Amino acid sequence: MKQLKLLFIAFSLCLQFVQGQATQHNRSAGPKNNTEIIYHVFQRSFFDSNGDSHGDLNGIYQKINYLQQLGVTAILLTPLYESMYYHNYFATDFYKIDRRYGTMADYLRLIKELHRRHMKFYMDMETQYVASDNIWFRDSYKKPASKYSDYIFYTDKGNTKPVSIVAGITDFTGYDGVTRKLVMVNLDNKQVQQFNYDLFKFWIDPNHDGKFDDGVDGFRLDHMMDNLDNANRLPHLFTTFWRPLLTKLRAINPKIKIVAEQAEWGSFGIDNLKAGSVDRVFAFRLAFAIRNFNKKELMLVADSTLLQTPANKQQVVFIENHDMQRFADAVKGDPGKLRVGCALNLLIGGVPSIYYGQELGMKGNKGNFGMTDGNDIPDRQAFEWYKGDEGPGMAYWYKNGPWWTKNNTDIPNDGISLEEEKNDSKSLWNFYRKIINVRKNNTIITTGTYTNLVNNNDHVFSFMRYNGHEKFIVVVNLSAEKQDVAVDINADNKTPITALMGSKPLVNNNKFRLSLNEFGVNVIKLDTH
Structure with missing residues (x-):
């Protein structure tokens, strides 16, 4: 398939x-x-x-x-x-x-x-398709009187032309070398x-x-x-x-x-x-x-x-x-x-x-x-x-x-x-x-709202999940080189910050400032209450 x-x-x-x-x-x-x-x-x-x-x-x-x-x-x-x-x-x-x-x-x-x-x-x-070994096809192929006649999508009254599946494929070979027909089921x-x-x-x-x-x-x-x-x-x-x-x-x-x-x-x-x-x-x-x-x-x-x-x-x-x-x-x-x-x-x-x-x-x-x-x-x-x-x-x-x-x-x-x-x-x-x-340990990842965080480095991807005053932030270096980055975030020196992974950022002028190792991942949690 x-x-x-x-x-x-x-x-x-x-x-x-x-x-x-x-x-x-x-x-x-x-x-x-x-x-x-x-x-x-x-x-x-x-x-x-x-x-x-x-x-x-x-x-x-x-x-x-x-x-x-x-x-x-x-x-x-x-x-x-x-x-x-x-x-x-x-x-x-x-x-x-x-x-x-x-x-x-x-x-x-x-x-x-x-x-x-x-x-x-x-x-x-x-359940949209079956192969030719399924009884729906075996019993109905070339047999219009079969009780399964309308289970398979045929295009002719003699049940000789079943509708092919994805990209027009009618026959497909398994890794065992055996070729079977693949047909569309009539979901109507x-x-x-x-x-x-x-x-x-x-x-x-x-x-x-x-x-x-x-x-x-x-x-x-x-x-x-x-x-x-x-x-x-x-x-x-x-x-x-x-x-x-x-x-x-x-x-x-x-x-x-x-x-x-x-x-x-x-x-x-x-x-x-x-x-x-x-x-x-x-x-x-x-x-x-x-x-x-x-x-x-x-x-x-x-x-x-x-x-x-x-x-x-x-x-x-x-x-x-x-x-x-x-x-x-x-x-x-x-x-x-x-x-x-x-x-x-x-x-x-x-x-x-x-x-x-x-x-x-x-x-x-x-x-x-x-x-x-x-x-x-x-x-x-x-x-x-x-x-x-x-x-x-x-x-x-x-x-x-x-x-x-x-x-x-x-x-x-x-x-x-x-x-x-x-x-x-x-x-x-x-x-x-x-x-x-x-x-x-941070269910805000799925319960909070997602937003991209703006930063000043083309190699660093940063985003946040937030719910009221609670914020969960991930900063990722997408490159094989060490990167310095300033991430725009509404925080100051008094904001409680926890580094869950990587170094704790410096906060200056509502920005996180971080130095990330190659392909580094920083995970930060803060409370702006």
Whole structure:
């Protein structure tokens, strides 16, 4: 799916400190939105619990302590449902869990344990397309009399011409070398709409007892569009499909959160938030701006992203995901840039999302193996648990193929592994823990109002979150050279100032004066009461 999505994106852009311990408190005491930190997991590559080299649900269960030690409060998995593709998009059966991941019992045990520890769980869903192995297509192709005849969008009466998906793709080859048809589902069909409601409802409350301890806390809607693929086949989905569906789901559990992956990565996702009725979108333009280390771009995009977002809606702030070149790869492993990326990811606002292994500085970039989903495997490599990159739980499911010999970045003794970084106070992993702690202790990051702060240095980006007299300020050096800066701020020598990270600024004529090391990060709190 993602290789196809990138083709569509290019086309559309051309057009426009503590080990977590289990507790027994009521789940309602869990993290609120202003303390939530999502850990985005490509689960097949995370931790293998049974020795088959595939990451699985029990592997995640065994690593909940790790997640809590890092400081995250929620996990987002890529799809779990049965599919012929390794990434599990294009479902064969939406109700069945991929057997490589485990059983429904394994799933329920994981969900209940996460909830017992006051953590949240989000499920990735994509029901707009299916592959040719799905019964909707198998039973209806060239069979107009099939009960599934109108489930698939056909353009002829004989059901021989299904509508293609993103960028006109009709056939797609998996990394296993098998080619399948990919087709658009008819979301205008009332039976399809009912199926979606029943499906989403099932994952919200699998045992139908109304308690939700075994259900998801929300969904990620993959490739959400009003006019699906701009094909003018389904040009009105916000009104006819998404809003009605989400309204009914919220009637079941008003606390669920819906995040849309807006298909137009160059947009701010505002239409999805307003017309699409979702709670959150992904801050793609901000993610790209952070990678560019350009002050003017960051100021423009951060301001637009965070201030255009409607009240009570949120942006999910990230710097990498399962469809993108790893941030560490993009910045060539530069330690300073990795720390700046971490700080902006977690402190600029919104709901932060960390892609598994990002906290270690794992690398990976897309391959070039033709029209195949194998191109994305380098961005989805095994989490590096060990110094020597071998040991129990390593999820090397992809070893048999060119993606291993040509694009493998899992190099022993390279300083990138949990074993190497955990006990190193100067490691990227420990820096993530430090920044996460700063965020958790300063909820004004998400409850306060965002504003860019003017300064006199083209290499220094500065912003503030404020709420009345309380102000939280971040000043970041975007360059590899030491920089002096004066930041405009309403403060004087008597203003109480706390340096949460970096040196305490000098205050003169309502300006902060700082000297920042290369890629330095200063975090300051003040009270102007």
